[in-house]
Amino acid sequence: MKQHPTAADVLEVLAVFCGPDGRHGNPLGVVRDGRTCPDEASRQALAKQLGYSETVFVDDPERGALDIYAPGERLPFAGHPLVGTAWLLDLEVLNPPVGEVWARDDGEFTWITARPEWAPPRTLRQYASAAEVEALEVPPPGSWIYAWAWEDEAAGRVRARGFPGRGDGVPEDEATGAAALLLTAALGRALNITQGRGSQLLTAPGPDGTAELGGRVRLLSPGRRSLTR
Structure with a gap:
């Protein structure tokens, strides 16, 4: 059967x-x-x-x-x-659920075009240096905090870490596309973001209030987590 x-x-x-x-x-x-x-x-x-x-x-x-x-x-x-x-x-x-999102692939990066206002609320918290961001401890549960600092402002390079604050077993988010879109909208410029242990997110403002978000993707399967653990 x-x-x-x-x-x-x-x-x-x-x-x-x-x-x-x-x-x-x-x-x-x-x-x-x-x-x-x-x-x-x-x-x-x-x-x-x-x-x-x-x-x-x-x-x-x-x-x-x-x-x-x-x-x-x-x-x-x-x-x-x-x-x-x-x-x-x-x-x-x-x-x-928010609506239509366009995507493209340039051979190295996969990109989506989205509206930053679709992103869930995030607290964008700027620090004086990348070293300060890297030294942060995970904060207690509360608001979703996106901690960031300029690594090279002229080049648009940012160091960031994301703390969901939900108490759901994900104390730190390794790479957060929604927060990257919000930061791009707040700063009004293209960004090259290093987040977490070494993830890379690229963004660029688009027409009519949209923004592009891009990154590299690789397959981890079959090294997947067991569904019976």
């Missing part, structure tokens, strides 16, 4: 916003067939079990219809899930 696929059968794990040497990046779980987790409760449970900062459920691979979950909440928009899923499925258009 033919068995229906499970989430474990269709789960891919990616690293999104890898550094120039291909290392680092923020892990992302992508469930290629959203029917394996058909409702919000089962999707939220899997996202919590996996423990990645976000997990994506693909409901229509041709239209790019996606559903995005953090371990403790459903998200209408998030940057690293969209960049990663665009790369994995080789899509030009994605349809998360």
Whole structure:
């Protein structure tokens, strides 16, 4: 008898916003067939079990219809899930809950075009130096803090770290596309951001209040986390 696929059968794990040497990046779980987790409760449970900062459920691979979950909440928009899923499925258009998001690939970086106001609220907290950012301790749960400092202001190079503050098992986010978009909008310029241990995010303001967000993506599967641990 033919068995229906499970989430474990269709789960891919990616690293999104890898550094120039291909290392680092923020892990992302992508469930290629959203029917394996058909409702919000089962999707939220899997996202919590996996423990990645976000997990994506693909409901229509041709239209790019996606559903995005953090371990403790459903998200209408998030940057690293969209960049990663665009790369994995080789899509030009994605349809998360916020609306249509265009994507492109230049051979090294995968880019999305989005509106910064789609990003969830983040507290952008500037520090005097990159060394101060690197020395920060993880703050107690509270607001989502994006700590940043100029490494080279003239060149648009930024050092950043992201602290979700949700108390959901993700004390620090390795690479945060939504916060990078908000910072780009606040500064009004293109940025080259090094976040976390060494992830790289590129941004550029676009027309009509949009912004581009780009990064390198690599496949981590089959080194995926067990769904039965």
